[in-house]
Amino acid sequence: MLAVIGTYPRKDFPLVFGKIAMEDERICIQGERIPVNRGTPALMAAALRTAEALGQPAPFGYLVGDIGQGKGSRLLYDHLTHNLPQTGFSTLTFHYLQPIVHWHDRVLSAIERISKRPVLIADAGYMYMAKMSGHAPAYDLFTPDVGELAFLADEKAPHPLYTRGFILHEENKVPDLINRAYANKNASRFLLVKGVKDYVANREGILGIIENPVTEALEAIGGTGDTLTGLVSALIESGIEISEAALIGAHANRLAGFLANPTPATQVMEIIRQIPKALPEALDSRRGRK
């Protein structure tokens, strides 16, 4: 089963965990109903819609309230440290969590005690922390945008805010940045780089590029990276090989964005609504290319 792990931006929101459901476009876990604006709820909603379209079980979700003070994240880290070894998750996707390196290391140690090692996916703050801890190669997939790729490529930067100026995050530098991230052991086994073009790469180089359809407004819309990570997580959990899942997910996310006919003011739920239409088209298109 896929488990998605992250935070919800309310100070007093409790730690909840359980199967994810959706009612009236709200995520439901353990009786809590959570609106889908951006962040981890958007990732969960996209993963759920993808799993449904693939005929797969609903993902499991861990969610805790945190507004950036780290209190909720610490509670969740502590819970995971004690409980992950007893779970049988086959895919774990880590998302918006307060970057605290020693907690990352404890959670990674707990994952190593799971009887069969799950596929490990990291996005957002957890990806920052995975790099900062020096354990990036322990992960199977990171999903950075081009700016975050520059951060992965800069061996000295502990956060994207400190990426050195000579490592420019420009689209045409993506292949160089990927090489540099792998050379410094700051990349996961596969990378899915989100941008004007989406790149799927590993240590050997670029495995595929998805560049259509082009919908300029998507870059401005909060949550479109989260939906992509949700799509790919559910595709991987369905048994599709990681690089293949990344290519299909990137295409499906672009199609969902295109179908929503967005402006920069569009909200991400409008894109999630299009996943059931977009995913079959992306799968058919990929089958057609093989």
Add this chain to the structure above:
Amino acid sequence: MSIFTFFQRKPGKPAVLEDKDCGLLVFENTTEVIRAENVLKAEGCEIRLMGPPPEIQSGCDLVIVFPLMEKLNILRALTDRGVSPIDVVPVSSPLLHPVDLFQVKDYGAYLMVRAANMKLCVDKNSRRIVNISGGGCPDVPYLAYEMVGKSIGEAPSPRKIGHTLCGYALDLAFEEIKRRCLPS
């Protein structure tokens, strides 16, 4: 739709404070750093925010660099305002500079500014914040919740309600978009 992208260095950079003869104020978290920065700037102290050296990095970090000669004054000002550092250390290795480049994208009716990993987009006509994207720390969805839908003149500043480096980066984008869209 007219779309163009360019880089611009933040205007009005303060005079450079050399690392030699400087100390670092280390705080519990980024919220405290920003509170202390506000206190010290109001006192007219010559300080700047930097990334900590590797030996004291613990996660989402920012430190205040200050002239060691002013240590007593600075600590007194902070103690009086209830925002004391957890440590004060001399600068012993090169520090990391926060990004000071902005990437601007004009969508015609909308303008987006990116600072580091954070993007903020406004409706140029109403000056309403329509989207916030990027980032990875948990205050990003919180800041989006508090800011999206409000005009840039009314929205709370990420500097005041944010807690992390992503919040700090969003504040840079917010200030830049105000500079571009609000009458001076």
